[in-house]
Amino acid sequence: KHKIILDVDTGIDDALGIILAVKSGEMDLIGITTVNGNVSLGKATENTCKILDLLQVGEQIPLVPGASQPLLRTVFFEHRVHGEDGLGGALREATVVTQPTKGFAPDFIIENVLAQSGEVTLVMTGPLTNLALAVRKCPELVHHVKEVIFMGGVVREHGNVTPTAEYNMYVDPEAAKVVLHAGFPELTMVGLDVTRKVLLNEDHIRELGDTSIARYVKQSTSDYLERYFERNGVRACAMHDPLAVGVALNRNLVTTQKLYVDVETRSELCDGQTVCDFQNRWGKEPNVNVCLAVDAEAFFERFIRALKA
Numbered sequence: 001k002h003k004i005i006l007d008v009d010t011g012i013d014d015a016l017g018i019i020l021a022v023k024s025g026e027m028d029l030i031g032i033t034t035v036n037g038n039v040s041l042g043k044a045t046e047n048t049c050k051i052l053d054l055l056q057v058g059e060q061i062p063l064v065p066g067a068s069q070p071l072l073r074t075v076f077f078e079h080r081v082h083g084e085d086g087l088g089g090a091l092r093e094a095t096v097v098t099q100p101t102k103g104f105a106p107d108f109i110i111e112n113v114l115a116q117s118g119e120v121t122l123v124m125t126g127p128l129t130n131l132a133l134a135v136r137k138c139p140e141l142v143h144h145v146k147e148v149i150f151m152g153g154v155v156r157e158h159g160n161v162t163p164t165a166e167y168n169m170y171v172d173p174e175a176a177k178v179v180l181h182a183g184f185p186e187l188t189m190v191g192l193d194v195t196r197k198v199l200l201n202e203d204h205i206r207e208l209g210d211t212s213i214a215r216y217v218k219q220s221t222s223d224y225l226e227r228y229f230e231r232n233g234v235r236a237c238a239m240h241d242p243l244a245v246g247v248a249l250n251r252n253l254v255t256t257q258k259l260y261v262d263v264e265t266r267s268e269l270c271d272g273q274t275v276c277d278f279q280n281r282w283g284k285e286p287n288v289n290v291c292l293a294v295d296a297e298a299f300f301e302r303f304i305r306a307l308k309a
């Protein structure tokens with residue numbers, strides 16, 4: 001089984017990523033860590049508790065809160081996309097049973113990665129604050145992680161929060177910079193270039209059947225589908241974060257190229273933009289496996305199979 005720590009800012013698609021990770025049955029989830037992002041740290045943690053309750057695994061998986069704000073900037077929530085609560089209104093009335101574990105996410109990451117050197121993959125689906133803090137405290141961490149897979153950035157298309165920036169990069173670009181330059185031997189970027197091609201639609205949701213998980217997915221994504229329709233003309237939910245989990249399960253879902261990537265932190269117009277040196281004009285050592293193509297059908301085959309299991 002893949003040993004995974006999943007770092008989330010639980011909004012709608014993070015939740016779907018957690019569900020995929022648990023229901024795949026192929027992951028040894030060492031822990032889930034939470035970070036400020038789509039919603040506050042407190043809400044992200046509470047939403048994660050609700051999802052673990054739904055999956056009935058709250059007692060098995062440590063849940064550790066982390067950073068409540070970006071390294072240098074102020075918080076920037078994404079309620080437009082994820083709703084006021086972060087789960088599109090689903091599970092709003094649920095009584096929360098699962099409770100977070102004591103501790104601080106960056107320390108949890110350091111301890112567990114060092115204890116199982118070379119075996120742990122970090123899957124990051126929120127702003128990269130927790131990992132940046134971990135790397136600053138323990139720079140040798142990079143030699144002990146098996147791989148880091150993060151959802152964030154975009155290299156060939158437009159952004160989703162400003163014309164050039166993807167949300168996770170935009171919220172904490174300084175943290176992203178720390179992570180990009182930390183020296184991780186395997187750092188894989190699952191950006192909007194591929195996640196925008198993986199669109200959950202109403203047919204997929206119908207295929208899930210009528211289980212409690214299927215009903216949750218339907219409810220949680222229903223407003224999102226409408227908003228996506230207004231902007232893009234199709235009723236769909238982009239599977240940003242679930243795809244990052246999918247890549248951890250099966251690398252062959254994506255085609256990657258190792259390239260030099262940096263992130264803008266000092267621009268009035270372009271903060272949070274990921275800049276990819278396709279032609280190696282800067283002559284820098286490539287640092288990121290950039291996902292450039294994706295087999296969306298293969299992803300959904302796996303996603304639906306897992307959620308129905």
Ligand code: BDR
Pocket residue numbers: 011012013014038078081125126151160166167168240241
């Ligand atoms: C990313 O931003 C968040 O709103 C989503 O959860 C995802 O991690 C997509 O840009």
Ligand code: CA
Pocket residue numbers: 008009010011013014037038125126241
């Ligand atoms: Ca996210």
